[in-house]
Amino acid sequence: MGAGDRLEVLIRRCYAGLDADQLRSEVLARLRGVLTVDAAFFATVDPSTVLFTSAVADEPLRAVTEQFLANEFGQDDVNKFAVLAGGAEPVRSLGQSTRGDWAASPRYVEVMRPLGLGDEMRAALRSNGRCWGVLCLHREDAGAGFAEHEIQLVRRLAPHLGEGLRRGLREGPAEAGTTGAETVPRVGPGVVVLDAGLRLESVSTEAEYWLDEIGAPGELPVAVRSVAARMHADRSTARLRVRTRRGEWLELQASELGENGQTAVVIEPVTAAELGSLLLDLHGLTPAQRRVTELLLRGYSTRQIVERLCLSPYTVQEHVRASFDKVGVGSRRELVSVLLRGSASRG
Numbered sequence: 001m002g003a004g005d006r007l008e009v010l011i012r013r014c015y016a017g018l019d020a021d022q023l024r025s026e027v028l029a030r031l032r033g034v035l036t037v038d039a040a041f042f043a044t045v046d047p048s049t050v051l052f053t054s055a056v057a058d059e060p061l062r063a064v065t066e067q068f069l070a071n072e073f074g075q076d077d078v079n080k081f082a083v084l085a086g087g088a089e090p091v092r093s094l095g096q097s098t099r100g101d102w103a104a105s106p107r108y109v110e111v112m113r114p115l116g117l118g119d120e121m122r123a124a125l126r127s128n129g130r131c132w133g134v135l136c137l138h139r140e141d142a143g144a145g146f147a148e149h150e151i152q153l154v155r156r157l158a159p160h161l162g163e164g165l166r167r168g169l170r171e172g173p174a175e176a177g178t179t180g181a182e183t184v185p186r187v188g189p190g191v192v193v194l195d196a197g198l199r200l201e202s203v204s205t206e207a208e209y210w211l212d213e214i215g216a217p218g219e220l221p222v223a224v225r226s227v228a229a230r231m232h233a234d235r236s237t238a239r240l241r242v243r244t245r246r247g248e249w250l251e252l253q254a255s256e257l258g259e260n261g262q263t264a265v266v267i268e269p270v271t272a273a274e275l276g277s278l279l280l281d282l283h284g285l286t287p288a289q290r291r292v293t294e295l296l297l298r299g300y301s302t303r304q305i306v307e308r309l310c311l312s313p314y315t316v317q318e319h320v321r322a323s324f325d326k327v328g329v330g331s332r333r334e335l336v337s338v339l340l341r342g343s344a345s346r347g
Contacts, residue, residue, distance in 0.1 A: 010157060013164075015164065020165055027161065035137075039058040040057070040137050045132065045133055049240050050131055053223045060116075064111055066197075067110065068111060071107045073229045073233040078092075091155040091158055092121070092122060094119050102119065102145075112138070120139075121136070121137045122137075123137075128285075128286065129286075129287065132169065135161065169243060189206060190206030192267065194224075195261065213245055227253070232263065248269055249270050276294075277294065283326045284326050
């Protein structure tokens with residue numbers, strides 16, 4: 001099987017109903033049959049902030065997570081994920097952006113070169129105008145980096161990966177993780193305190209439960225690390241939303257604690273009604289469909305939506321029908337049930 005055929009198989013797997021963890025594992029394995037990859041980082045992100053919500057990383061990248069986060073959120077450098085997510089070119093190599101002068105990148109000089117890594121290719125994985133994940137591929141330090149045809153290959157794959165992640169977040173853990181409402185413990189907000197080096201200092205009982213739900217045992221989840229790193233870089237409160245293995249949604253909010261460099265990260269469950277446009281994005285609504293549906297969920301009639309958005313009644317109805325189809329419902333009542341109450345309704 002040639003590289004083109006392997007790429008087509010990889011693209012098809014993005015639509016196979018895999019959850020985010022399954023998709024990432026399979027993509028990284030299959031991608032190595034298409035191009036040379038010596039180390040990789042693959043993360044899901046909160047589309048509103050492009051902060052990491054979960055991640056897998058090969059060695060030696062795992063050992064320098066804090067350095068990569070400090071660079072991503074606190075240093076000027078090329079190919080920042082947030083820039084790629086909002087830019088015209090979502091896939092760029094280090095060689096492209098530095099015109100072959102890798103040493104122009106602090107990330108290369110301070111983090112990658114000491115690890116024996118050379119060129120780096122980064123991709124923002126977008127679908128329907130939103131970024132759902134990021135991919136970073138590394139080559140061992142050598143004179144040659146990623147070729148243009150390899151960059152084009154990842155550029156072709158990236159939107160399919162974005163769509164696969166969006167679908168996995170929408171439908172993956174919600175059905176797989178719960179067997180009944182009575183089996184899911186009711187846990188309230190928890191607090192994690194990090195020291196000035198963003199190392200774990202203390203954690204409440206509730207936060208311990210949530211940390212287990214969003215990370216690997218014994219490790220501080222990347223969602224906590226990234227929201228804390230963003231707060232340190234901006235010196236202002238930072239937030240992200242992440243889905244647990246059971247399909248529940250959490251908001252993480254990081255803020256400075258006192259004057260000794262400590263950071264408090266509050267982890268709090270949020271309801272479907274509080275998620276707002278995120279759920280509409282997860283169901284693949286376009287910006288125009290989102291605007292109509294948001295008003296619909298607030299109780300606006302068709303006539304009121306027409307007046308508010310200056311659209312024709314026909315256009316409003318078309319957007320409403322499209323929203324019904326994407327969410328998998330047949331009425332406004334069902335739409336409210338799924339998007340505001342979190343009921344599992346699939347069409």
